[in-house]
Amino acid sequence: MKKILIIDDEVNVALLLSKFLTRNGFDVSTASNGNSGMEIMKNEEFDLVLCDFRLEDTDGREMLKKIKTQYPKTGVIIITGYSDIKMAVELIKMGAYDYITKPLYPDEILNTITKAIETRHALVETEERAPVATKVNKKQNLSGFVVGTSKASKELYRQIELVAPTNYSVIILGESGTGKEEVAKSIHLHSNRHNQPFIAMDCGSLTKELAASEFFGHEKGSFTGAFATKIGHFEMANGGTLFLDEVGNLSYEIQAALLRTVQERKVKRIGSTKEIDLDVRIIVATNENLTEGIQKGRFREDLYHRFNEFGIYMPPLRERGNDIILLAEHFLEEANKELGRNVTTFSADAVECFMNYRWPGNVRELKNIVRRAALISEGPEITTKSLPLEISNYRMPVVDFGQLQSNAEPQTAAVKEPRHDLKNAALEAEYETILKVLREVNFNKTKAAEILQIDRKTLYNKMKAINLK
Structure with missing residues (x-):
């Protein structure tokens, strides 16, 4: 059970927060001032502290300094009023995870707390594994990203090490579920900005109406429903890294506003005339072909080039060879901790199924499968009985490249035992090269x-011949 300490001299606020968080599964303690809060922390270890900015004996700045100095693994969220928002943003730069403004809304509180605890645990796990972080021939965890032994994984990690110390904007390309956000976090943690905020945005979930407010923030009363001042993600990430996931889903109008902000390195909240200087590194991710989006007029070419100072390709899980088992073992460790189980290994048949399966959902699918198998496994070993039928019954087809070269439709391509003649070997090599x-x-x-x-026509013909779309 995650432990939270509430430090607030308003007794009613502390009581309401305590009851709400207890009902949502947290172990909650309260303190009415800064000194008593620090005394409680001497005897108990907390995952998170919710601290009011204005206390009778101190303020949020001093409390943050003390907590970060004495208990650096504990996350801190500041509770603030409207007049303290500017200071709250400064506190985020000093190490606070986030701030919550009064009046307090249950959904916002719960969402912020959950993310804060997840982030702190990822950072703590990364720091604990830091001594082996440069040995790419062993399993590592960089805020969720496991570095494997395959050629693709080693190249990926090499690129992370290469670009992390720079201020380059980065585009991460790859299929859904390959772990693009984990790579973005790894870049941030290996950069000079690692002590500053890492702010992630899911652009795929943003409506056109909400996007501007989420990116740039707004002033109270600037539009209908703007009941309080809101700090945008650019401002929250100032000094650190802003990660934009599924950036290809943004509307053309928002892309124009983003381009202006990225070019000028300034942001202005909706309803405000004041410009705020920005020092933000931008990392974006997409599973779409942005160059195709440019050709079709869905994505701005100038914005693409602003983002594309360095490109990283995330290989799908099916191209990572033995990393599949390495990742499965890592997720099994996590599942054992989460579920209190002691499932220690995979049977030979289960390993064979994992290696043969194509993993359309990539790393995300693998993690879910392992967690499920760990839960239902009847012994210390995960066998094929614990795997879904689509995996345990999967048989990898072997495609006859000779027939694919013919004019037959892709659906009728022959599936048979592998052929090792020179003609097929040459065709397979050509496929891989293209x-x-x-x-x-x-x-x-x-x-x-x-x-x-x-020539281009020949390339198209070859792509068609080997069913490469």
Whole structure:
């Protein structure tokens, strides 16, 4: 059970918060002033402290300094009034996770607390594993990103190490579920900004009406429903890193506003005339082909080039070889801690199923499968009985490249035992080469044709022949 300490000299507020959080599964303690709060922390370890900015014996700044000095693994959220918002933003830069403004709303409180605890645990786990963080031949956890032994994983980690110390904007490309946010966090944690905020936004869930307010913030009364001043994500991330997931889903109008903010390094809240200077590193992620979006007029080319100072490709799980088992073992450790189980290994048949399966949901799917298997496993070993039928019954088809070269429809391509003749080996090598070059140029077929030293029509024909879309 996660432990929370509430420090607030308003007895009614502390009591209401305590009852609400207790009902939601937290172990809650309260203190009426800063001194008594610090005394309680001497005897108990807390995951999170909710501290009012104005206390009778001190203020939020002093409390944050003391907590960060004496209990650096404990997260801090500041409770503040409207007049203290500017100071609350400064406290975030000093190490507070976030702030909550009065009046307090239950959903907002619970969401902020949950994210704060998850973030702190990820950071603590990263710090505990830090001594082996440079050895890429062993399993590592960089805020959720496990570095494997496959060639693709080593190259991915090399790129993270390369770009992290810079201020380059980064585009992370990859299928859904490959762990793009974990890589973004790893870049942040390896950068000079690691002590500053890491703010993540899911652009796929933003409506056109909400997007501007979420990005840039707004002043109280600036539009209908603006009952209080809101700090935007750019301002919250100032000094640190702003991660924009599924950036291809943003409307064209918001893209224009983003471009202006990124170019000028200034932000202005809705309803305000004051510009705020920004020092924010931007990392974006997408599972879409943004260059295709540019050609179709859905994504601004100038914004794309602002983001694309450095590109990272996230390989799908099916291309990571033995990393599948490495990741499965890591998720099994996590599941054992979460569920209080002692499932220690995978059977040989289960390992074979994992290696044969194509993992359309990638790392996210693997994690869910392992957690489920750990829960229902009847012994210390996960067997095929604990796996879903789509995995335990999966048989990897072997495609006859000779027939794919013919004019047959892709659906009728023969599936048979592998053939090891020279013709098929050459076709497979050609497939891998074309795919590799296309990825390197972000699926720009003109550039790919130039690198491959063939004309564009020939490239299209070869792609069609091997069913490469």
